[in-house]
Amino acid sequence: MDSKSILIAGVGGQGTLLASKLLGRLLPDLGYDVKVSEVHGMSQRGGSVVTYVRCGEKVYSPIIDKGGADIILAFEPLEAARWFEYLKPGGTIVLNTARTMPMSVLTGQEEYPEGVTEKLASLGAKVDALDALKAAEEAGSSKAVNIVLLGLLSRSFDIAEEKWLEAIESLVPPKFLEMNKKAFSIGRNA
Amino acid sequence: MKELYLGNDAVARGLWEAGCAFVSSYPGTPSTEITESVALYPEVYAEWAPNEKVAMESAFGAALSGVRSFCGMKHVGLNVAADPLFTISYTGINAGMVIAVADDPGMHSSQNEQDSRHYAKAAKLPMLEPSDSAEAKDFAKLAYELSEEFDTPVMLRMCTRVSHSRSLIELCERSEKAPRTYEKTPSKYIMMPANAKRRHPFVEERTLKLADWAEKAEINRVDEGREATRGIICNGTCYQYVKEAIGDKYPVLKLGMINPLPEKLIRSFSEKVNELIIIEELDPFIEEYVKSLGIPCKGKELFGLLGEFSSNMVAEKLGEKLPECVAYDDAIPGRPPVMCSGCPHRGIYYVLKKLGLHVLGDIGCYTLGAAQPLNALDTTICMGASVSGLHGFNKAGGSRDGKKAVGVIGDSTFMHSGITGLVNIAYNESDSTVIILDNSITGMTGHQQNPTTGFNLKGDPCTKIDLEALCRAVGIKRVRVVDPYDLKQCEEAVKEEIDIPEPSVIISRRPCALLKYVKHPGPISIDKDKCVGCKACMKIGCPSISLVDGKAEIDRSQCVGCGVCKALCKKDAIG
Numbered sequence: 135m136d137s138k139s140i141l142i143a144g145v146g147g148q149g150t151l152l153a154s155k156l157l158g159r160l161l162p163d164l165g166y167d168v169k170v171s172e173v174h175g176m177s178q179r180g181g182s183v184v185t186y187v188r189c190g191e192k193v194y195s196p197i198i199d200k201g202g203a204d205i206i207l208a209f210e211p212l213e214a215a216r217w218f219e220y221l222k223p224g225g226t227i228v229l230n231t232a233r234t235m236p237m238s239v240l241t242g243q244e245e246y247p248e249g250v251t252e253k254l255a256s257l258g259a260k261v262d263a264l265d266a267l268k269a270a271e272e273a274g275s276s277k278a279v280n281i282v283l284l285g286l287l288s289r290s291f292d293i294a295e296e297k298w299l300e301a302i303e304s305l306v307p308p309k310f311l312e313m314n315k316k317a318f319s320i321g322r323n324a
Numbered sequence: 325m326k327e328l329y330l331g332n333d334a335v336a337r338g339l340w341e342a343g344c345a346f347v348s349s350y351p352g353t354p355s356t357e358i359t360e361s362v363a364l365y366p367e368v369y370a371e372w373a374p375n376e377k378v379a380m381e382s383a384f385g386a387a388l389s390g391v392r393s394f395c396g397m398k399h400v401g402l403n404v405a406a407d408p409l410f411t412i413s414y415t416g417i418n419a420g421m422v423i424a425v426a427d428d429p430g431m432h433s434s435q436n437e438q439d440s441r442h443y444a445k446a447a448k449l450p451m452l453e454p455s456d457s458a459e460a461k462d463f464a465k466l467a468y469e470l471s472e473e474f475d476t477p478v479m480l481r482m483c484t485r486v487s488h489s490r491s492l493i494e495l496c497e498r499s500e501k502a503p504r505t506y507e508k509t510p511s512k513y514i515m516m517p518a519n520a521k522r523r524h525p526f527v528e529e530r531t532l533k534l535a536d537w538a539e540k541a542e543i544n545r546v547d548e549g550r551e552a553t554r555g556i557i558c559n560g561t562c563y564q565y566v567k568e569a570i571g572d573k574y575p576v577l578k579l580g581m582i583n584p585l586p587e588k589l590i591r592s593f594s595e596k597v598n599e600l601i602i603i604e605e606l607d608p609f610i611e612e613y614v615k616s617l618g619i620p621c622k623g624k625e626l627f628g629l630l631g632e633f634s635s636n637m638v639a640e641k642l643g644e645k646l647p648e649c650v651a652y653d654d655a656i657p658g659r660p661p662v663m664c665s666g667c668p669h670r671g672i673y674y675v676l677k678k679l680g681l682h683v684l685g686d687i688g689c690y691t692l693g694a695a696q697p698l699n700a701l702d703t704t705i706c707m708g709a710s711v712s713g714l715h716g717f718n719k720a721g722g723s724r725d726g727k728k729a730v731g732v733i734g735d736s737t738f739m740h741s742g743i744t745g746l747v748n749i750a751y752n753e754s755d756s757t758v759i760i761l762d763n764s765i766t767g768m769t770g771h772q773q774n775p776t777t778g779f780n781l782k783g784d785p786c787t788k789i790d791l792e793a794l795c796r797a798v799g800i801k802r803v804r805v806v807d808p809y810d811l812k813q814c815e816e817a818v819k820e821e822i823d824i825p826e827p828s829v830i831i832s833r834r835p836c837a838l839l840k841y842v843k844h845p846g847p848i849s850i851d852k853d854k855c856v857g858c859k860a861c862m863k864i865g866c867p868s869i870s871l872v873d874g875k876a877e878i879d880r881s882q883c884v885g886c887g888v889c890k891a892l893c894k895k896d897a898i899g
Contacts, residue, residue: 146661169491172489172490179661180661180664182658194568195564195567196456196490199647200646200647201636201648201649202647212656218650219652221649223648223649235870236657236658237660237865238657243696244657246657247655253652
């Protein structure tokens with residue numbers, strides 16, 4: 135059984151916890167040992183947040199260390215860069231290219247660096263990038279960024295599409311199900 | 325069938341399976357979800373108490389009455405509850421009582437990095453420490469068995485990585501416990517000196533019996549290793565890092581019971597290895613004990629006293645190869661948490677900053693007011709310290725730089741520990757102005773109800789404490805309410821109260837912008853023709869406002885339309 139470590143990096147409020155919850159729903163059913171580590175509390179809103187998902191035959195540590203992630207699922211380019219050292223050399227970055235400005239950039243104290251996506255690739259990562267905000271809006275709601283990204287992420291797993299859809303169905307309210315399925319499909323087929 | 329459970333949810337499941345019927349806690353990251361989760365089981369009465377001391381005493385009362393009880397808190401909450409803790413160790417219990425305390429190595433959401441294991445030793449109470457969700461559930465159940473067998477409250481020590489990690493657990497059924505009958509026993513429960521003197525020997529004997537139990541306990545176990553050149557003793561989440569880093573290379577003594585520690589087990593383990601290494605986060609709790617036995621070992625000289633450990637750290641200190649990694653070498657702008665768009669604290673902080681006041685702060689979302697660009701706080705110590713600290717500051721003559729000082733405290737924090745400080749202001753008559761930031765919820769820990777919200781933990785309507793009446797009742801004559809979205813009103817109120825030489829309270833009242841029932845007017849926008857790019861609207865640090873091509877711009881997906889920025893624009897460009 136392949137072991138995999140996925141580091142989910144984003145900005146508090148972007149729905150990263152739903153992404154880890156969904157992987158946590160999906161992976162044990164496939165017979166994996168799974169550990170997920172989250173940070174709750176004050177760092178939620180607007181701050182840099184990270185969640186670790188690990189699966190395999192037997193998993194000990196709930197956190198991922200530098201050089202330990204097979205995949206970084208990044209909800210924002212700066213967050214991919216911030217956690218880049220945690221990626222195994224040559225690992226995959228599943229990236230939302232839509233930017234969310236930190237306060238220091240909003241107030242003009244710092245500049246948002248240009249060319250982050252290209253730099254990530256030049257450092258040896260396989261970058262699978264998409265403007266997930268645009269895709270989510272296309273699916274019907276800017277809140278579905280996380281589901282679009284899960285669609286994009288699903289391409290790195292040898293898991294049947296219906297398993298992903300079942301996990302989505304178990305976690306989102308029925309009235310948003312169709313929209314979320316569409317969001318997933320846009321990500322998966324991008 | 326195994327299920328993936330958050331460590332805190334697993335504790336809650338363990339409490340439920342063990343037949344726990346009474347829970348009283350105060351929220352605090354990373355402990356909060358234990359109580360939120362156990363409240364979902366209909367067989368369990370669960371409540372938010374105003375603070376941890378009240379919670380612990382209530383849980384003790386429930387155990388005294390004859391049902392299995394629980395209280396949970398974060399590490400600093402245990403400081404608040406320390407008074408009952410040390411004496412219920414003497415009285416023991418009737419039905420089982422479990423106290424969970426969640427430490428926060430690395431300070432993800434805390435003001436210090438204290439190691440709560442010292443409390444177990446100081447209060448002479450047994451303490452168990454799980455290393456994942458399965459153990460969290462099992463240890464919670466075991467804690468009740470120990471509690472009733474040895475007549476003692478039992479502590480369950482959690483940490484952020486166990487509380488907030490999900491791992492697989494096996495679910496069991498609830499074992500319902502018939503309530504025990506309470507019998508009046510003054511010699512056991514009235515801790516006046518004559519009785520307490522007789523209980524103290526009981527406590528010391530109990531510790532010896534528990535130490536005997538610890539020698540044979542399954543939760544203190546040895547994982548055999550391939551090389552006996554080294555042996556490792558570890559606890560809690562460190563066990564996971566050790567196994568991740570070295571697998572079964574060296575033998576590992578995993579201690580599930582932190583207090584009392586098993587002397588014979590440690591001695592026999594140490595005799596089988598050439599070098600003994602203790603791997604524990606924070607203080608050298610196990611290490612000092614091992615050294616006190618005269619056994620040479622290494623611990624803090626390798627690993628230090630600070631922060632969280634990790635598998636890479638363990639690997640490095642043990643001389644193992646580290647995984648390769650590539651650094652992203654360009655500077656990346658930081659992204660600290662910010663107050664949300666529409667946060668009611670923003671307006672009042674702007675006014676305090678504008679008036680050039682010193683602000684003694686407290687614990688809550690509003691601690692974020694310390695960040696740029698508001699920079700509005702001078703201090704943050706612990707729950708309630710804003711109110712009592714302000715009294716001392718003012719009585720002692722204030723800052724002596726010509727600036728006056730006020731205190732700010734949230735509604736939940738005020739109910740927790742602010743009231744007694746306010747009594748002191750009234751009683752000893754300091755010219756202090758306390759601002760209660762009433763956002764009608766306990767915000768930072770994730771929206772818990774409190775005595776001022778009118779709802780209980782289960783979400784049912786209940787008695788709502790009237791803050792104005794409470795402040796008046798403790799002797800504050802000047803009590804007024806302002807709307808923090810109305811900057812003019814706030815400024816007038818603060819100016820007036822700090823100028824009048826008598827105690828006063830300003831209640832800055834508006835519910836948290838993230839509460840579901842709060843209806844917002846909707847996003848506003850900037851008239852680019854009128855905007856001159858003066859940045860006045862950016863002084864409030866709203867995440868919806870940015871400067872694009874020299875002019876302010878509002879992010880309509882984030883803006884809720886609170887209008888605080890509008891009041892700052894002299895060009896009438898926002899609307």
